[in-house]
Amino acid sequence: MAETMAKMESRKEKHNKPYKFTQLMPMYSLVAGKPLNSSNFSRNACSISRIHRTEKNSEMEMERVTELTMDRRPRKRPRLGWDVLPGESPKAQLGLFCGQEIGNVTSHAPSRATSDLPSSLFVKDLARNDSPPWREDDKDGHYKFELGENLTSRYKIHGKMGEGTFGQVLECWDKERKEMVAIKVVRGIRKYREAAMFEVDVLQQLGRHDMGGNRCVQLRNWFDYRNHICIVFEKLGPSLYDFLRKNNYRSFPIDLVREIGRQLLECVAFMHDMQLIHTDLKPENILLVSSEYIKVPDYKGSSRSPKNASYYKRIPKSSAIKVIDFGSTTYEKPDQTYTVSTRHYRAPEVILGPGWSYPCDIWSVGCILVELFSGEALFQTHENLEHLAMMERVLGPLPQHMLQRADRRAEKYIRKGRLDWPEGATSRDSIKAVLKLPRLQNLVMQHVDHSAGDLIHLLQGLLRYDPSERLAAREALRHPFFTKDHLRRF
Template sequence: MVTQWITEYSHGGMMDNRPRKKPRIVWDDPQTIPHPKVPTPLHCVQQVFNGASMDHTFSSMHYNPRIYRNPSPPWREDSKDGHYVFSIGENLTFRYRILSKIGEGTFGQVLECYDLEKKELVAIKIIRSIKKYREAALIEIEVLQKLAKHDIGGTHCVQIRHWFDYRNHICIVFEKLGPSLYDFLRKNNYCSFPIDLVWELGRQLLESVAFMHELCLIHTDLKPENILFVSPDYFKVPVYKFLPRFSKDFSNFKSIPMFSTIKLIDFGSTTFEHHDHSYVVSTRHYRAPEVILGHGWDYACDIWSIGCILVELCSGEALFQTHENLEHLAMMERVLGPLPHNMVNRSDWRAEKYFRHMRLDWPQGASSMESIRAVWKLPRLQNLIMQHVDHSGGDLIDLLQGLLRYDPAQRLKARQALQHPFFTRNPNRCGYSPHLL
């Protein structure tokens, strides 16, 4: 920005003919050129969403930031937590028009934006203006660029377009994907997915994680919220088609994705195998036992999370719905059997309090009767799966037992799991076909 001084005559008052000096601002940065009278193309963008053609004044325009001066909003103070403050319809730099807020987390916010240059929808992750989150974002960008370099065709992970630093916020631009697995579960009132779709989602998930592990990367935060369908399209199917024969319900419908292609997102916690590992990783419900017991962790923590996700897709609910370590371990023993003594022996000083005489201090150490009831209502893994799966139940149970082994050294690897009979035994199964449901 350059400030020049010009002479103007005032109008009004007692000294009408007296000249005065007034600063004139010359904007040399196209991102900050104020031009409030330029009409917004937001209505044109909305027409595109509704399937209509774009307004001719917008569609025929060749994008040039110095000609089409679409200003950035005035500088605002960040929120007290360091989040970027925005309004729907305004610009994020001259290039991106903010359309909606997709989500928010500890890292910052994700916004749906329209790229005025490429004329496409994108998702932009705006990192909080706090040093530790900015540093983590730079590591995430490094991971994303490595994934993009090796993920030819972008079949496994969300693709990064580019990134920039805007008003002390690191902004990462991604391709726009569809809803997450969790969004579908919630939309269906946490009703399970059909087994053919679970088969297809599990296969893709294991292939994506195997791809990451071969690049010496550990995701560490696999959960349904971080697995997105590529397409947002879906259709309605009667619920009775997914219930056992003795439990027919002809009144309700549930949403089924039209296409089953998925991609992994959120690599903010992803760790290179050779980097230092933090003490705790993974969202609580999907956290492996070796993390809780303080043994350290490696690639196997991702495999445990996949096992928990597959159970959730089959049942509709998270397998371990808990918020404290002792209750979490008690739930594991209830569903999978007792923890092995060698793992209990190796527990660090933080986890020793959960055991007494080499046995889990449960229910004596429970925080409440509600906690005890939450554990006792859980069925064994075999019973839980057979409640929701009519066919392929035996193979699926065996697969899950391999993914959810307590000892990470004995847990299945991603490539080994893809060779399991659940994926290979039925030669006629060729993938998810929603029209056959």
């Protein structure tokens, strides 16, 4: 009797035991293998009731099913660039739009396996509670901030260093590394976010190959903060353009131009070896490593009194530079014809449209060197036809084969096999702007006392019209302008 009662109690206990989530999985397959939802819920409920045979018990089981199958897990975020296995380098991903407020996530990832990463960003050590109040971005998508606020708990905002089309650059204190850094806060607009993620990917690649960090700006960190991609860089000195501007656009000594040119070409050669084209080389994107400078008398302005502040000009204490802004960088591809480069540093093949590649960077280097030793941009224009006319004024006529290969956009600048100038000029002022330009040789002789011959020959190689005949970066580095045993002060 006791044995019979024990069996009945065991059967009753088994019957009343709630079904686990895994026990219900076979029933999901009854409805095309889909998870339990409002459309197939009733059909699965019928299956459950048939199993238990009694209406009362089926209702009890339905309550249990509803409770057990309810998804109480936090919302999952997309897989991010820092979701990597130990030892792997985080890789930036295009189209990452996560918008959550996160801190130095990259510092967490390398020491943790992918399976250990949290399913939500709003967890301990990642979500930050000491952030400033939420503010709407301005009408252009720029991040709004106040001095002294935190940009995640790691970075404290000290000031604004600059602003551009991409966003803002903020000077911040890195609390972990105890150093000042520059943080590029990209506008919260899709196309700028995508460009920023590509820049992060390029910077990571450059950093893996430029171990000493001697050529390109170093990426310290990156994160997504309130829908703004934030890229953390080492803090460097002013750009060459800012230094020239604060120096009243007075030229650099030729020895300093030589050292800057050498480093710039080394950086370009390094990138080209990696099949990367910068496409936006200009003085604004070349930074001095140090902000320190000395003042020396400007003998060209000897008519000024020594008591006049403009009697002295600034000379950087160090010639060390680094290239920045890889947002426009691209991999080498055949038949690239879209417009690249800032106007003053744009190569003729970009304007004429037959296609461009590595040599467009070399043309930009040539224009930059002229600006450094003269203090002025070589081609100061904002219009294509005038730009081409300026090139012919300084460097001679454009070759026929390049004019013949011009695409439809540039055909209007050509007439009867030559540049439509001055007939096609838009104004008298445009014609005057072209006529006032000297030939390249005369321009160099006006500003350079020694090494003029070598510099002229180098520039003629850097500024050749035909990109196939233009010097490559490593060829230029072997030029006598760089290899001769010059007496240098820098």
